[in-house]
Every structure is written in structure tokens, then in C-alpha cells.
Amino acid sequence: MLAAMAVGAPHVRRYTVDRYLALVDEGVLRPDEPVELLEGLIVAEPPQNPAHASATYRTAEALRRAVGRRALVRTQLPFIAGSHSLPEPDVAVVRGAADDYDTAHPTRAVLVVEVADASLVQDRLTKAPIYAAAGVPEYWIVNLCDDRVEVFRRVEPRNARYAETSTAGRGDRIGPAALPGATVAVSELLPRRRG
16 A cells, blocks of 8 residues: 555755756746745745845844844845755845855854745745754744744754744844844834834
């Protein structure tokens, strides 16, 4: 019975980061195509509504002010998270300067941030393990559905998980543990309340 099920199972092609980038070079995918590579699968990114765009901009600007020249803040740019994942996090804080990434995408980050509304489930269940397996020490989800920030820390790369999770709301301050003193107000990251 199991053999029959295996024969009838559809084949899912999983891409490596190198093959995925080659698809762009070959013209199969446009450089601005709204997709990303997650666990070997090419996944469409939903269009951004105004609240998502606003929160992404606010988060990047707040983090730029907080970290200054101690790190580089990148917005919606590729991050190599293993051989089969090339997400484009809404915001990533990486070590070094812009010149360090002229010929290669970063493979390490101090902090990765995803802004979530329609993507909340994917950001929790798919992206959190991807970032944890890549050794990203801290991951935030700017949760627009619940008007708060979910903070994931104490990374366990071998288990592809974060051992500590907490939430922060308006009135709280948070900052990447790897950059002491670089804190932001949660209210700086969230768009105005709806309604």
C-alpha cells in the first residue's frame, strides 16, 4: 500500500539558492519578481497593503536611527538562509557596510524582521524555522493583526527553532540583544491604529 502511494505522489522540485539565482540570470524570473525561495520552493509574496508598507518603512528607519554605524539596515533584499532558502526579509540588520555586499548577499544577520498581516502564519511557521536554522540570533514579527511585535530569541540552529518568545506592545521598547543600547519604541514600528 505504501509503495502504491509513493508512486502516485507528485514530484515537487526543490531549488537550491544557486539554481534559483540562475533562473534570474537566464531570464526565467525577473529580478523584481514578487517571489522568494523558502526551503527549496519558489513562493509568491503577497502584495503590500499601505499598513504593511508603512510598518516596513517605519521599522527600517527606527532601526537605522538606533544602530547608527554599528550595523547596516537592509530593506526587502535577499538574505541567504542556507542552501535552499533565499528569503527577502522586510528588514535585516547585518554587520558591515554596503560595500561588503556588492558581490554577495549576506549569510549572517544580527536581526531579521518580517512585517505580518496576511503572511502571519507563514512568518511564524515557515520563516521562523528558516531563520533559526540559519543561526539568526533574533527574529521579530511586526504583527499588524494584533498591533504588537513578537520577539524570538535564544536561537537553536540545530533544532531550527527559537527557545524564547515574547511580545511587546505600544509603550514598550525593544532592541537586538547583539547591539546593546540600540533600542526602538514599538510604537515607532507600528502604523497608526485603524478605525
